[in-house]
Amino acid sequence: MKLWKLMVPLAVPIIFFIVYSNFVNRDDKKILFETYEEDCVKGQIASCMELASAYMNGTGTKRNVDEAVAIYERLCGRNAFEACAVLAGLYRNGHGVEKNVKKAAELYGRACKGGLRMSCHELKDLLDDM
Secondary structure (H helix, E strand, C coil): CHHHHHHHHHHHHHHHHHHHHHHCCHHHHHHHHHHHHHHHHCCCHHHHHHHHHHHHHCCCCCCCHHHHHHHHHHHHHCCCHHHHHHHHHHHHHCCCCCCCHHHHHHHHHHHHHCCCHHHHHHHHHHHHHC
């Protein structure tokens, strides 16, 4: 029962995104992408995260993993710990970057110190696997 209580807050946004993204047409996705891009240039971290995700998934633009990684790296350098956690996962799995478990551990550690508890668990799991 406790696991269910933990999963619901995580599942609701994901389900909303899946349902919503199926109803948004290509032009709307392009407009959203352009908005994220403009707001990211202005320094809005949430928009930069969305922009990186759009590049990663090819939503509203051509898929560009290198650009997504570059954005996540800039954000992590600015102490956007969510970006550090995303980057850690990419390095851990070698998705869009060369697999580098040491770098993943470093990034999970940074995100953990920044207050992202899930990154603390990911770091522990990663170190247990080494």
